[in-house]
Amino acid sequence: MPSGLRAYGAVTAAYWGFMLTDGALRMLVLLHFNSLGFSPVQLAWLFLLYEVAGIVTNLSAGWLAARFGLTSTLYAGLALQIAALVALTQLDPAWSIAASVVFVMAVQGLSGVAKDLAKMSSKSAVKLLAPEGEGALFRWVALLTGSKNAVKGLGFFLGAALLAGVGFAGAAWGMAAALSLVLVAVALFMPAGLPGGMKGVKFTGVWSRDARINRLSLARMFLFGARDCWFVVGIPVYFGAVLTGEMGLAPGTAFFWTGGFMAGWIIFYGAIQAAAPRLLRQAPATGRTAALWAAGLSLVPLVLALAVLWLPVSLALTGLLVAGLLLFGAVFAVNSALHSYLILAFAKAERVTMDVGFYYMANAAGRLLGTLMSGLSYQLGGLPACLGAAALMAAASALAARRIA
Numbered sequence: 001m002p003s004g005l006r007a008y009g010a011v012t013a014a015y016w017g018f019m020l021t022d023g024a025l026r027m028l029v030l031l032h033f034n035s036l037g038f039s040p041v042q043l044a045w046l047f048l049l050y051e052v053a054g055i056v057t058n059l060s061a062g063w064l065a066a067r068f069g070l071t072s073t074l075y076a077g078l079a080l081q082i083a084a085l086v087a088l089t090q091l092d093p094a095w096s097i098a099a100s101v102v103f104v105m106a107v108q109g110l111s112g113v114a115k116d117l118a119k120m121s122s123k124s125a126v127k128l129l130a131p132e133g134e135g136a137l138f139r140w141v142a143l144l145t146g147s148k149n150a151v152k153g154l155g156f157f158l159g160a161a162l163l164a165g166v167g168f169a170g171a172a173w174g175m176a177a178a179l180s181l182v183l184v185a186v187a188l189f190m191p192a193g194l195p196g197g198m199k200g201v202k203f204t205g206v207w208s209r210d211a212r213i214n215r216l217s218l219a220r221m222f223l224f225g226a227r228d229c230w231f232v233v234g235i236p237v238y239f240g241a242v243l244t245g246e247m248g249l250a251p252g253t254a255f256f257w258t259g260g261f262m263a264g265w266i267i268f269y270g271a272i273q274a275a276a277p278r279l280l281r282q283a284p285a286t287g288r289t290a291a292l293w294a295a296g297l298s299l300v301p302l303v304l305a306l307a308v309l310w311l312p313v314s315l316a317l318t319g320l321l322v323a324g325l326l327l328f329g330a331v332f333a334v335n336s337a338l339h340s341y342l343i344l345a346f347a348k349a350e351r352v353t354m355d356v357g358f359y360y361m362a363n364a365a366g367r368l369l370g371t372l373m374s375g376l377s378y379q380l381g382g383l384p385a386c387l388g389a390a391a392l393m394a395a396a397s398a399l400a401a402r403r404i405a
């Protein structure tokens with residue numbers, strides 16, 4: 001097997017292991033604290049530092065990788081996630097709500113740093129390892145991104161299952177142990193192929209001067225804001241309330257169904273994302289295609305918001321929401337795959353880590369914006385407000401992408 005392909009496989013395996021625990025940790029925290037009676041806004045606060053950390057980390061991660069090498073930042077991301085999971089086991093149920101929120105925010109912030117170190121390292125590696133040839137870069141990045149999202153979806157279900165099966169602390173310990181094995185295995189078997197660091201790389205170089213990258217980053221920010229408006233707090237809390245209130249399910253059973261839907265959505269989204277090159281049949285050269293897909297995406301949450309406003313809570317409405325959100329996932333997946341290809345196509349090989357870091361800084365800003373809006377809009381206007389905000393952000397993404405030359 002060529003060394004480049006083996007290095008790509010090792011990076012992908014490390015990223016899979018990380019994202020499995022990342023998805024599980026998010027669902028674990030969300031469902032655990034929702035069961036303790038936290039409000040939607042308080043739940044959103046738990047994830048805010050995670051997203052803020054992503055903004056700061058992505059700006060510096062590109063420089064760190066250029067300075068110390070991609071394998072160093074990849075290993076650092078895995079190690080920090082292990083530390084975050086171990087720290088979470090120290091959460092004391094006797095603490096006040098304020099103390100619990102502050103502690104979990106800090107741990108989630110550490111996890112956010114870990115996630116973006118791992119993500120930037122993996123995505124940058126694809127640019128450097130992908131073979132020359134028509135569409136090869138698009139296929140490799142779509143496969144990596146789509147497969148990691150499918151694995152993260154499994155993590156959502158795993159988090160819900162572990163919470164119901166072994167409890168909060170037991171789940172965190174188990175994931176820390178599993179990720180430690182992944183880190184050791186990847187460090188032992190990582191082949192040559194990724195570049196080392198270069199002395200003299202200036203931190204000021206992280207700021208992109210390419211107008212295409214800046215506009216793509218703005219489109220990415222609004223795209224992920226559109227998803228997280230309903231994904232972070234709105235839908236999990238809404239489905240939890242419907243399952244326990246309207247359908248009379250026990251909380252543990254509701255955990256499984258809610259986690260199962262979130263897992264299924266991510267897996268479905270990841271599968272479509274991996275298939276995007278075949279669906280589009282060519283690697284897009286500009287942002288026009290991304291703008292069209294984002295414009296279409298904005299219609300889906302708008303229709304769903306109107307449905308929730310006009311229709312009574314029922315099994316039929318729940319089915320409509322599930323179908324509509326799966327459609328959102330399919331359109332969103334293609335749009336996200338286009339973005340992931342375009343950033344690597346636009347980035348220069350000599351500064352790929354810094355361009356990718358800048359782009360994912362905007363991605364983290366979008367998640368932060370979406371997380372804030374998810375808790376706030378659900379608190380003020382319920383699920384229709386969450387979905388309406390998602391429609392507006394998707395439309396903003398389309399406007400930003402239209403300006404990419």
